[in-house]
Structures are given as C-alpha cells and as structure tokens.
Amino acid sequence: MTANMDAVRAQIAEEVKVDLSSLLEPDDNMKGFQEVSRSFISDTITAPTPDMYAYAAKASIGDAVYHEPTTLAFEAHMAKITGKEDALFLPSGTMSNQIALRTHLKQPPYAVLCDHRSHIVRYEAGGTAFHSGAHSQMVVPSNGHHLTVADIEENIVLGTDLHRHVALFAYDEIIRISEYAHSVGVKMHLDGARIWHVAAETGISVKDLCAPFDSVSLCLSKGLGAPIGSCLVGTKEFVAKARWFRKLFGGGMRQTGFMTAAAAYALTHNFPRLPAVHALTRKLEAGLREIGIDILGPVETCMVFFDPSPVGVTYAEIIERARALPEPIKLGGSRLVVHIQTSPKAVEDLLSVIRQLAEEKKAAGFVKPETPLTNGRSHKNMLFLY
Template sequence: MAPGIREFAEVEVPEQRIEVSKSSKLDASKPLNQNEYNKGGREEMNGWSDKTSAAGKNSNTTDDDDETPVFTMPSMHKLREAQRRVERDFRSDTVTVPTVNMIQAMIESSFQDDMYDATGDESVNRLQQRLIELTGKEAAMWALSGTMGNQICLRTHLTQPPHTVLLDYRAHVHCWETGAMPVMSQASVTQVHPKNGLHLTVDDVKKHIIADGNIHFPPTRVVSLENSLSGTILPLKDAKEISEFVRNFPVEEGEKPIAMHLDGARLFDAVAAEGVDLKDYCACFDSISICLAKGLGAPMGSVIVGSKKFIHRARLFRKMFGGGTRQPGMMAAAALSALEYTMPLLPKVHALTKRTADTLRQAGYKISLPVQTNMIVLDLEEVGIPPAAFVAYAKRAGVTVFPTGRLVFHHQITPEAAARLVEAMRLLMEDKKAGKQLENHKVTGGYM
C-alpha cells in the first residue's frame, strides 16, 4: 500500500548528490552518493555538502570510459548561486530551484514523445501513477501548469451553457487565471464570501447553490473549492459535508450530478498541516488539480486526478488548450523527485512559518489570516506601513518580498533568512513609530 502523507512526514529522505569535476561535467554513468539529510544546513538542504567538490577520474578508469556519454552542466556555480538566492526569497513557493538530485533525475529521465507514442512518456507515466497511488483516484494526467489543470477540469465537467461554478470569492480559478473560465467554459460564477471569514462551509454552499428550473439564473454545475487558500486550510470535515450535500443535490432528469472540483495547488501543505489522510480528502472530489511547482518545488507542471472516464475526456481539452507536449519526461522526472524529497520537509516549513509569525506579531504587525501552513499575510495598511517601505527594508536586509505583505515560506527558506526578515521588519516598525519618513512611491509585483 502506498504511504499516506503522515507516513511521509515521519521519513527522513536522504538527498542524492553527485561528484562534480572542475570542468563542470556530470558523468551520468556514475552512481550517486547517498548522504544523510541535514535538517539545519543550507548546503545539505540544496544537495550540496563538503563531499560535493571537485573530483578527478577514478583511479580505476580505463581508456574505454572516455566513450561514456558525458552530460555537460553549463555551470554548477550558477545552480549554487540560484539556491542561495531563493533561500531569502519570500515572494512565493514557486521560486524554488532544482536540487542536485532533481537535475540527476532529469538527466536519467525518458525522452519520449508524449503525443505520438501510443503509451506516452515513461517518466510522465511514473509520475501519474505515483499521484494515483497517493490520492486513491483511478487515473491521472500531467498538465503544464496549475491554471491549465484547473481550467481543463472545469471545462471537462461543464457541457453546454447556461451553467455556473460556485466558489469562494478569492478563488484562484476565478481571480488569478486571467478570466479563463468564461472564455474556456462559457461559465458564470457564484462568488461566495464565507460567513466564518476563512473558508466555505456547507451552510455557505446551501445558501448560494442555484437549482435547475429558474429561467433567470444559470444552474450550478460545479462547486470548486481550494485548499489551501492564502495559507489557510479547508478542513476535511467541511470538505466532506459540502461534498455530501452537493453530490446529493437534485438536478433535472438527464443532467449530470453537480461536480466537486478542488484546486489543490497546495494540497500537500494543507493535508500535512491538518494531519488528515490524503486519500480521505481526495475522496470528497470528482477532480483535483495538484500543482507540483508550488510547495513541492518542481520546476513546472501539475497533475490532474479523477476517474478514468474523466481523464480520458480531459486529454482532449489538454490538447485543445495547447498542453500537448513532446518530451515532457525531464519535467515529470524532476516533479517526481521533488514530490518524494519535499513532502517530508513540509512540517518543518510550517513550523518556521509559525515561529516567524509569532515574532512579527510581537514586533507590532497585524496578521490578516491564521497562520496554518506556509504563509503569513500581513495587513500593512492596518499598521500604516507603505508597501514601498516594506519592500525596501526587506531588500536592504538581503531578502526579497512582494509589496502585498504576503510572505510565503518553502523548503529552501533558511532560519537565517527568516531572522533577517524579522530584523528588517522590526527596524521598519521602529522607524515608523519614531516618525521617520518612509518610502511611499508606487511599487508593483505579485498580485498588485
């Protein structure tokens, strides 16, 4: 049986490392060294150690080894510098860069045409199968991005308008996907403000769901939820209650039951933080889009899971939306490597996030939402901090933030970087209280 998310959290995953020569050539034929993951070290976190150093040929090397294919890395130095840069980048968990073992996985991936080859790409198939095992769904499909994954799911569920998608008013599928839903699916939306201020409940859904039969209003055909949303959890209890109500809601004869979709971009963060079973959570939904490039740290891609019938039809829309890929094996192999490596680290990421939030509160900052996973949402307006000053003070401390006040932690953020951030914010608050003139020009970035 495939391990659940809680079992992953208890497993120490050793980072795979490679010996790199001064010429920056990577010999893919040599086995990887298995070094124990060091919880506190920046070098170990990104796949580096004292053993990852310049190394010459093995004394047993023969002339025949010269014919072994050698993969040249443009610059291992660039990778190391990139890893150091993102250790201090709080803009998003999408900014992570590959670890060394992820690059090795890409080199050792399959290189098949995922469109022409009848069985698809081997590495993509392995990734899809892993998500099937973890989620308990029948089938899975690789997609290029979270937005593509969400919109393919919605389009696959929906048929002929008029139809409506019920969702949280802050939902990514509605707010941050460039208006794709009305274009791709010709769908209206029912925006719901959760009564509890945090997440939708079954009472919210009951109040706003639109039944068949009223000529003035397009009926609800999909309820789309999100977990996590701005770092907050949609609890399993509420997902179950909403799912039971929606799946039993009466529809006109000949119509499909109302579908349950989950934007699970950070689902692994949410499930790990709540401490519930991933399969139990996924059972509440007919389709789930899981982003691999956010909390899990893959370079790109998402995986859609659902029934075999659903995924069979979804493949048509993936092709229609421009998602047919040729040699996606490298990205799939990187995603599988990221999945196995990062999942056990999520509790550590959440703990650092919460400790940082506590310190910021003590410094006088107001936090808009409960800190439950990997995000801190500061209310800068409430405490009179201009966004420009927020960005500038962080930059002087060597950390990168968006002007929105949202701080996102990921597995490559270090405790040192969090300390730098706190010190910068403490100084900013002290200067503000002392009446110092703060920068207040227009700044952009992120969702602004």
C-alpha cells in the same frame, strides 16, 4: 550546385545557432539559490537542485503523446495516492483547472459556484467564461474563513453542473458540502494547489483529502519545488476526456519524462520537508506579533498575511529597507510565503528590518493605536489570496 547549396545551408546553420551557456558565469546559479532563499514572494520561485536534475536525467525519453514510460508511471502513482482511477500530467495548475472545468461542463450555459477568493476567479484570465462558457458565481464565506454547506445551500442554483472551491478549511465541512452537492447532482472539483501542505499539517492522507471531490488538480511546483507541472485526477472516463481537451488546449507535450521524474523527486524528497516549512512560518508569525504587527488571519501552513500599520510602518518602507540589505530580501506586500528553500536567516533578517523600522517610528513619536489598523482591508479578503 551542390557546393553552393552546402554553403547556403552552412550560412543558415550559422544564423540559427545560439549559445545560452555564455549568459551565465560559473557561480551565477549559486547566487540564484541565495536569492531564492531570501525571497518571500511565492513558493513557485523555488529552483531545481543538482540532485533533482540528476534524477530527472535518468528518465525515459519517449514521446508523451505516444505514451512515455516515466510519465505513465508517474500518472499511475498519482492516481494511486489520490485514490482516483486515473491521472493526467499537465504543464500548469491553470490549465489543469480549466480543463477540469471544461470536462465537467458538457455544454453551456452553466455556472461554477466558488469562493470569491478562488484562483479561477482572480488569476486565470477569465478562462472559465472563455473556455467553458460558464458563469462564475462567487460566494463570500459567512464565517469569514471558509465556505460552509449553509453557504452552498443559500447560493446554489440547482441545475448547475459544477461546484468548485479553493481554500484550506475544516475537513468535516468538506464532507458535508460533498454529501449535499452530490445529493443534488452537482460535481465537485478541488484546486489542490497546496494540498501537500494540508496533508503534511493535518496528517490526513492525500487519498482522504481527495475523496470528497470528483476531480482534483494537484500542483507540483508550488510547495514541492518541482520545476513544472500539475496533475489532474478523476475517473478513467473523466481523464480520457480531459486528455482530449489537453490536446485541444495545446498542452500535449512530447518528451515529458524528465518533467515527471523531477516531480517524482519532489514528492519523495521535498514533501517530508513541509513540516519544517510550517514551523519556520510560525516562527515568522510569532516574531511579527512580538514586534506589534497585525496578523490578518490564521497562519495555517506556509503563508503569513500581515499589516504593519499598527507600528506606523508601511509595506513600501519594509520592501525598500529589505531590498537595501547587503544580502537583499525580496517581498511583495502583505503576503509572506515561506518555502522549502527559505533560509532561517532570511526570516531573522526580515524580522530585524521590521523591528528596526518600528523602533525608528516609535523614537520619532509614533504612538501605537489601541485598535489595530487594517487600512480598510477586510481580514476575510486577505486569508487565501494566491
């Protein structure tokens, strides 16, 4: 019986084993870094470096549900630099936003007042209604760029328990909105997906940027290049309730030390690189303008929204030509995102592709119109799409 059971167990062990290392050739990851350096799709595609992995391997190995030392230390650091009482590490920015909303909104019916371009409206699968039973009241900024306190006053329905907004806009306007919202008992949550870019560009500390808000979600994979994670910060009472909702949402993870260690590495080593990212983005913008491309909004940090139609070129033509290069460039349409692993050569190559296409169109008889075309798109709809 024992011998037979040993044979059965050995058979099961044979069935379940898998070797994923055989999927990769020795230089495949190096090729992957090359592809990332020539992709303008998003800053979420940045890859962990060997140095980041080596640092992450030094993390403690405890279970985060039962208090894991590295994760606890990282959460304490995030609370400190944001000026909040406590912090909670979460798998994703979407979960961080949705748990923040559910924690603030005690019981439906409620509404969330937000910019019509905000991530929770466009890219979180209707989670606000599903998880919180809350209606999203979307507002189009009257100035075409960012919400103002006048926009809030005009659209707010008093009794709402949360105002939420995602965009980069004037800090003094945030202060005015915060003062008004809190004067009427409204909570403020910030989807700070790229708050690190704002701090690096404006010189305003992360603590001061977070101060007007009751809670903030800070993404660690966008911009900073960590492989996973976001941090939700707020009061101790708020985070304690959010931690309970994290369990309810299925976000209670186990050995998270290597994740938070990778995020700590990103904060220490990658945050200082963001000014160079912004400079490279401005170089890309300047090159596009020189060619005659229409820039669809202010280039403030790491994104360029553009329209090539003034020189007779389409997005599809650019994507196809860039993909056909000996070293392909990956594009996704009207948004170009520069990140910490973007190669300056990729920027030059992309500009060369677009410049060549524009010259071909001109040689074929295309005449640039006096008024730049936008293909019917409103500039204000293009500025901050995620």
